[in-house]
Amino acid sequence: MATRQDATPQAVSTPGREKSGDGADEDVRHAAVRAEQEYVTRVYDRLDEERAEAEAALRAGPGEGGGSAFSAQVERTVVAGERARRLSRLNAVERGLCFGRVDHRPDGDGEPGDTFYIGRIGLRDENREPLLIDWRAPAARPFYTATPGSPGTLARRRHLHLRGRTVVGIDDEVFDLDGLSEDDRSTLVGEAALLATLRRGRTGRMSDVVATIQEEQDQVIRAGLPGILVVQGGPGTGKTVAALHRAAYLLYTHRDVLERRGVLVVGPNATFLRYIEQVLPGLGETDVALATVGELFPGVRATAAETPEVAVLKGGLRMAGLVEAAVRDRQRVPDGDLEVESDGLTLRVDHETCLRVRDRARALRAPHNVQRRLFLHEMLEALALNRAEQYDRMTDEPLEQMARDGGLPEWLQELIAESADEPLLDEADLRLAKEALWHDPAVRAALDGLWPELTPGRLLEELFADRAAVGRAGAAAGLEEAECDLLVRPPGGPWTISDVPLLDEAAELLGEDDRAGRARARAAAAERAEEELYAREVIQVTGLTEVEGLDAGLLAGRHHDDGPPRTTAERAAADRTWVYGHVIVDEAQELSEMAWRTVMRRIPTRSLTVVGDIAQTGSPAGARSWEQMLDRYVTDGWREQRLLVNYRTPAAIMRVAEDVLAAVAPDQSAPRAVRDDGPPPVAVRVPGEETATRLRALVEAELGEIAAGTEGRLAVITSAARHAVARAALPDAPAGATPEALDSPVVVLTCEEAKGLEFDAVVVVDPAGIVAQSPRGGQDLYVAITRATRRLTVVHDGDLPPMLARLASR
Numbered sequence: 001m002a003t004r005q006d007a008t009p010q011a012v013s014t015p016g017r018e019k020s021g022d023g024a025d026e027d028v029r030h031a032a033v034r035a036e037q038e039y040v041t042r043v044y045d046r047l048d049e050e051r052a053e054a055e056a057a058l059r060a061g062p063g064e065g066g067g068s069a070f071s072a073q074v075e076r077t078v079v080a081g082e083r084a085r086r087l088s089r090l091n092a093v094e095r096g097l098c099f100g101r102v103d104h105r106p107d108g109d110g111e112p113g114d115t116f117y118i119g120r121i122g123l124r125d126e127n128r129e130p131l132l133i134d135w136r137a138p139a140a141r142p143f144y145t146a147t148p149g150s151p152g153t154l155a156r157r158r159h160l161h162l163r164g165r166t167v168v169g170i171d172d173e174v175f176d177l178d179g180l181s182e183d184d185r186s187t188l189v190g191e192a193a194l195l196a197t198l199r200r201g202r203t204g205r206m207s208d209v210v211a212t213i214q215e216e217q218d219q220v221i222r223a224g225l226p227g228i229l230v231v232q233g234g235p236g237t238g239k240t241v242a243a244l245h246r247a248a249y250l251l252y253t254h255r256d257v258l259e260r261r262g263v264l265v266v267g268p269n270a271t272f273l274r275y276i277e278q279v280l281p282g283l284g285e286t287d288v289a290l291a292t293v294g295e296l297f298p299g300v301r302a303t304a305a306e307t308p309e310v311a312v313l314k315g316g317l318r319m320a321g322l323v324e325a326a327v328r329d330r331q332r333v334p335d336g337d338l339e340v341e342s343d344g345l346t347l348r349v350d351h352e353t354c355l356r357v358r359d360r361a362r363a364l365r366a367p368h369n370v371q372r373r374l375f376l377h378e379m380l381e382a383l384a385l386n387r388a389e390q391y392d393r394m395t396d397e398p399l400e401q402m403a404r405d406g407g408l409p410e411w412l413q414e415l416i417a418e419s420a421d422e423p424l425l426d427e428a429d430l431r432l433a434k435e436a437l438w439h440d441p442a443v444r445a446a447l448d449g450l451w452p453e454l455t456p457g458r459l460l461e462e463l464f465a466d467r468a469a470v471g472r473a474g475a476a477a478g479l480e481e482a483e484c485d486l487l488v489r490p491p492g493g494p495w496t497i498s499d500v501p502l503l504d505e506a507a508e509l510l511g512e513d514d515r516a517g518r519a520r521a522r523a524a525a526a527e528r529a530e531e532e533l534y535a536r537e538v539i540q541v542t543g544l545t546e547v548e549g550l551d552a553g554l555l556a557g558r559h560h561d562d563g564p565p566r567t568t569a570e571r572a573a574a575d576r577t578w579v580y581g582h583v584i585v586d587e588a589q590e591l592s593e594m595a596w597r598t599v600m601r602r603i604p605t606r607s608l609t610v611v612g613d614i615a616q617t618g619s620p621a622g623a624r625s626w627e628q629m630l631d632r633y634v635t636d637g638w639r640e641q642r643l644l645v646n647y648r649t650p651a652a653i654m655r656v657a658e659d660v661l662a663a664v665a666p667d668q669s670a671p672r673a674v675r676d677d678g679p680p681p682v683a684v685r686v687p688g689e690e691t692a693t694r695l696r697a698l699v700e701a702e703l704g705e706i707a708a709g710t711e712g713r714l715a716v717i718t719s720a721a722r723h724a725v726a727r728a729a730l731p732d733a734p735a736g737a738t739p740e741a742l743d744s745p746v747v748v749l750t751c752e753e754a755k756g757l758e759f760d761a762v763v764v765v766d767p768a769g770i771v772a773q774s775p776r777g778g779q780d781l782y783v784a785i786t787r788a789t790r791r792l793t794v795v796h797d798g799d800l801p802p803m804l805a806r807l808a809s810r
């Protein structure tokens with residue numbers, strides 16, 4: 001495990017050279033920057049050439065090639081897609097293209113050591129010599145892993161700071177002074193690259209940290225693909241950032257598998273996904289599907305939450321039993337015989353036969369909608385036979401009477417006796433009879449009533465609207481009566497996040513209904529034609545537009561609202577049964593047991609990265625331990641990697657957070673803060689009736705502090721009780737998980753909505769209310785406090801909760 005020293009690079013400078021302001025030192029710095037500028041200019045020139053080549057290739061279109069018309073079409077589509085993706089990657093890496101350099105020690109034979117430049121993508125010069133090493137390549141690894149204690153073969157690591165294409169600073173860490181050439185030794189400069197990065201103002205979007213990845217994070221990023229890797233770490237330890245870099249790294253190293261199967265990142269809410277979505281293109285990757293749990297069921301976008309009681313109930317594993325029982329409850333037999341009026345006859349199937357047919361259908365190891373086909377066939381057969389018997393009787397009875405009365409000639413009597421042993425209907429007659437019955441609305445309604453074709457939506461909607469049905473299924477699943485009451489609701493309401501795993505469960509048990517199957521077949525047929533069209537569009541768009549102006553989203557096909565899906569990620573997101581190559585779950589502590597079932601269905605290979613912090617669990621249905629959630633899915637366990645250093649929150653604020661954590665989860669420990677800057681956090685007592693005016697003034701003042709010369713962001717994080725007051729006080733600030741929330745200088749959020757985000761200044765309103773509303777007594781307050789990167793103010797009415805005693809009052 002990395003120590004703090006391991007995780008924080010130590011700037012080592014040549015004695016006498018580290019002080020700025022020294023004229024000789026400035027000369028050295030300028031000379032070094034000039035030399036690096038020359039190299040960086042070469043790298044950008046190469047990038048421009050590659051872009052021009054990629055653009056020209058896309059414009060020219062693929063060659064004719066041999067093969068059938070269809071295979072040529074497929075080939076053209078694939079080639080155009082590849083080229084479009086390449087161009088989109090080249091466009092996405094413009095900012096900070098080259099950010100590092102490593103100098104290896106000379107080898108034993110006195111040969112000078114290798115020097116490599118590290119960047120967002122790999123580039124080669126015209127002689128195919130490496131100009132820039134992709135950050136994910138093995139040759140780049142020492143850039144991230146070398147520490148003063150174990151430098152490996154590195155003599156020096158250099159960070160390059162770029163503004164646009166200009167080198168504006170360099171920062172050296174020397175591991176072996178003797179390993180550097182005389183020239184290199186004379187141009188050493190030092191500056192803390194990491195801390196400089198961490199002090200940047202927040203922009204409302206997460207940025208990548210590819211230039212300053214720390215050793216313990218690097219272990220997460222480059223861990224092997226198979227199995228479950230749990231990344232447990234306190235707030236601000238870079239879990240999200242490491243997980244996203246891991247997605248990019250895995251796509252680079254296992255491209256063959258992952259490009260075909262895709263990578264899914266599951267996040268806590270839509271705002272969070274917007275917050276992180278820019279990171280991957282910056283890392284040269286665009287092939288990742290992002291979704292919340294509420295979006296894992298295609299066609300549903302659930303955002304509404306349940307009350308805590310219902311969320312706990314619907315999140316528990318007993319719901320799997322409930323859904324199963326609800327499905328069985330829709331496989332019925334009449335209390336007595338089945339009787340259906342058809343064509344003037346009362347057709348009848350006796351109760352025993354109904355039971356037998358139902359049991360035979362149930363015994364089929366198939367989902368409900370498939371079992372239904374067997375049920376229908378056998379019931380139609382029973383009805384057809386009954387109808388034939390009735391017709392038979394109608395003709396036979398008068399004849400028999402006539403025979404008894406002696407009114408039939410002998411030859412006719414013999415014929416009747418001979419036909420008595422023959423089946424009433426031969427195979428062809430039976431088929432026709434079943435078909436005819438199936439077209440009779442009365443028969444169809446009767447059979448549909450016994451074993452309906454169900455969609456997951458219909459099953460659950462009808463279940464929750466029917467207290468008696470909930471009671472029957474609930475009893476089978478071990479629910480109390482009061483719990484059944486909680487589940488009942490009128491039909492027609494929106495799906496909630498907790499419903500999504502139940503819909504998924506139902507879909508598994510129901511199987512595809514015919515309509516969905518037909519729609520899918522149509523979509524598949526349309527898809528081929530559409531892909532061809534897409535390729536043509538891309539070429540056309542490129543022909544018409546400057547390459548810089550191309551929408552990377554379009555080229556990558558990530559987001560568009562019309563037409564069938566285009567990329568692997570999009571196809572995967574539209575297909576409930578899609579099996580991903582790897583799944584990353586962020587803020588994973590929030591997932592319920594039922595949500596885990598849904599996620600695990602998407603990844604039967606169990607190649608997962610699970611990222612979270614048990615100490616931050618806010619959802620009442622969320623995890624109390626990783627064992628609770630994961631053990632049942634693996635036989636040979638899972639690996640855990642802990643991140644222990646907080647890169648976000650300054651030490652003074654973290655001390656307050658530690659007190660909160662000690663009070664609410666004494667068994668958990670907070671991460672160590674790497675930053676020790678910023679003013680001390682404060683508490684401001686504001687009587688309830690003055691909250692609106694004072695909050696407005698306070699926010700103004702805070703904005704003045706953080707926005708000076710930067711693009712600072714501020715969040716007001718409130719208890720549910722004070723949310724409306726805060727919104728009224730700040731009418732111009734967006735509230736909640738809206739798209740504008742990330743772009744606005746001020747936003748009003750609940751603790752739940754603030755999950756995973758960060759802001760330069762945080763104003764926490766009503767800490768006592770937040771503690772009271774946390775299902776486990778204060779985790780929400782811990783989350784709220786640790787969103788701050790620079791300033792924290794806590795606004796309270798009555799007494800401060802004792803866990804905040806450390807705050808200075810203002």
Ligand SMILES: Nc1ncnc2c1ncn2[C@@H]1O[C@H](COP(=O)(O)OP(=O)(O)OP(=O)(O)O)[C@@H](O)[C@H]1O
Nearest residue numbers: 209212213214235236237238239240241647648756
């Ligand atoms: N190696 C690094 N270099 C620069 N910045 C970093 C590094 N690691 C993390 N950070 C920054 O620290 C902040 C916190 O990172 P991140 O959001 O990934 O943490 P987290 O562990 O997911 O936090 P939480 O659990 O609170 O959501 C981000 O601004 C991130 O860019």
